[in-house]
Amino acid sequence: MREHELTLAQLQDSFTETYPRYTPNEATVEANRCLYCFDAPCIQACPTGIDVPTFIRQIANGNLLGAATTILESNLIGHSCGRVCPVDELCVGACVLGAEHRPIAIGRLQRYATDHVFETGARVFEPAPDSGKRVAIVGAGPAGLSAAGELAKRGVRATVFERQELPGGLSTYGIVVMREPTRVALEEVEFIQSLGVEVVTGVEVGVDVSPQELIEGYDAVLLAAGTGPVPRLNVPGEELEGVIDALPFIAATKLADKDGVERLREIPVGDEVIVVGAGNTAVDAATVAKRLGAERVTMLYRRSRAEMTAYDFEVAFVRNEGVDIRLLTQPVEILGDEHGRVTGVRCVRMRLGEPDASGRRRPEPVPGSELVLPADQVIKAIGQEKLTALFAAFGIESIGGYVKVDEELRTSHPKVFAAGDCVRLTGHALTVTAAEDGKIAARAIARQLGVEELRRDPSATRGRYMHGTTNDFRSVHG
């Protein structure tokens, strides 16, 4: 492992949000560019149905509290989503001004509004009277927190069990600091707690608390446990020193963001780093390695660019960081020295054959194409294990490693619901889809428990809510 040469100032600069917060003037100018479309496509492109033109108009009018309320009443995880959403694929991609090549920067405006209320501590929602109903939620990530907050808005008290020391799930541990500082994730948790949600950390369901206790002790249970650790590569040499998982590697930088930038220096990083995988986590791990001071970072992927799940903007970003992406290359062995330390990765070139069960063309080794890439650190980022043991302990059915749910996120057990990445059988596992899951599940749970549905402003029976989303309406400020 190398001696770090980066100064604290350099590290601080590298582990700061990529985009600075708008100045008031920037926000006003950008907000005033919004056409305030009727029946706007950005609303429909948002998985949580945020009324984007209204919140942007509220920013333009200096009503930042109203803007944040508009965002949060559709998406309690909006503070994170403004930063981590792949907006080019969602709202910004749908913006009609894209036709003139300069769509509205919706994510940055959203962040401008939520930053304002989280800084001022303004109260956005009124506490609802206690319905007496209690729900246990497994996992304090975006899906669990969204559901807990939505239940709180209906007077249903949720207790969220989190196995990690800190709540927030991937927002706290998994999204790189450059996109979401740890502080933001923890502020969001505090906001959910302020609605009357109890969050218990360091308690693993299935270990410290049994599923049966939850099912019997609560009126309903929501499983929002996400996914498990990175699976094994199953190649020789995987036990060598210097072979690590991407998730704890990224998590260490998130904790350093909370505990002090000097803690970044305690994170081991190599000079020649190989990242195995090409999804969002692999991109993040490669970026982090580069910014921690790695000389050369290479991502290996056994298929071609077309099959990569990372978004175009992520690939462009990581390439801009100076990371190489070697496509159609599969590691077959990790090589080490006499001290048991990684020295390289033996790879084989691949080519694409016939489509496999996933519909993607199956990669096949090219005979005689083996090569050795030097490496002193190998980071594994080939997906995440499924929590099938936990599902079995709850006695619920699963498909392909994901919980089997209906449209309202009911599992095969009448008291158990599931949301978030643990049900994300298809499509991208996004923070914003987890947030929407939380809303859907909370609404279904509330209905099952016979809790009264939220009502809208009595003087307005029309408007803002024409898109059939699951938005609920009981805000103080509008």
Next chain:
Amino acid sequence: MADLTTNFAGVRSPNPFWLASAPPTNSAYQINKAFEYGWGGAVWKTIGDPVLNVCNRYGAFEYGGKRLVAINNVELISDRPIEVNLKEIREVKRLWPDRAVIVSAMVSSNEQAWKTVVQQIEDTGADAIELNYGCPHGMSERGMGAAVGQVPEYCEMITGWVTSAASIPVIVKLTPNVTNIIPPAHAALNAGADGISLINTINSIAGVDLDSFEIRPNVGGKGSHGGYAGPAVRPIALHLLSQITSDPTYQARPVPISGMGGVETWRDAAEFMLLGATSIQVCTAVMHYGFRIVHELTTGLSNWLDEKGARQAEEVVGASVERISVFGDFDLSFRTVATIDESKCIQCNLCYVACDEGAHQCIDLTADGLRIDPDTYEGGTTLQPVVREDDCVGCDLCSLVCPVDGCITMVERPPKIPPVTWNELVRTRPEVTTDWDAMVAYREEVGIEIH
């Protein structure tokens, strides 16, 4: 959340936002929809004598890529038969008992015609009548609208006919197309008006087409003045509103005022309320964006009231009126100077050119702390503007042109002379106000330097 309910001369609405008498209030379809969105009230598009409309009816004033900074129209009052309007008004009021339904009217200037229309309106169950004395085009040529509003005697006579016949509140809508708004306002008050609304649209021509030479709006090659409305007219409306609310006669027996003229956001509405408007009417912004804007009008106003510690909207109505003064009573010793925060300055130097060529030459351009003549400077670095504070007259132009938030601020400085107003000088030192030699001597005496 602040209470927005409004009581305007006994007419109640859940919030102060009413649709102005205009195209958005042309039909029951529109007003029902508006009420579904949460509008507090609506003033029905003016009913009255038969009319025929033209194409094109609108022309826009655009500025810097912003559409509809103002709109000019030559549309007339309702072109639907009066019986259709009356029937729909009745239906709407029955459906929406908690909203303010007000009917704007304009008929020929004879007493019987007015008494008839008053009776017709009252029969619908409407909450109030608004007298349209403002329409500046088409109707005024027929002796109605602005033709009434511009002649205080007519205004008083017709208002008197209406108030003597009506049992529901009568609101007089004033035209801005006068040199002084006070006489028509007094006329309305003398005739017993229960409320005043203002402003109606301002005479204007939206523009001229540089290719065809046609006037906008273009009606078959011809153009005429139309009524100007939208955000650009707001400062004029605020002034006319303030003239009435600061008028001693009005203050002696005030009636509620419905303010309008370019209201698009809650901020605009709040300004009208601070200057004394109880309810707010909106048209152009709805023509541009639709009824949905009422959500942000109400929530933005409510959040602002909360911030100001006001429980009810009516607490802020007129809160700035006591500040309306006249030049002669301004304190001549009050002193501000411009300060530039160099850490924020981006060296666009718009302040320099504005001050040097458009004001009083008190900003220098500097390099390394030395004053530079920009016409001969060849140093290559970007120059830093610096205010010569002793010379700054405190005009505020530089901070108004500065594109950076909080970079140039006007800072209050201790007065250099004892407090005095122009009116006091007129009283105590009249020669100073009429003779330049005396003025120069006075300046030397008290220490006023003008460079």
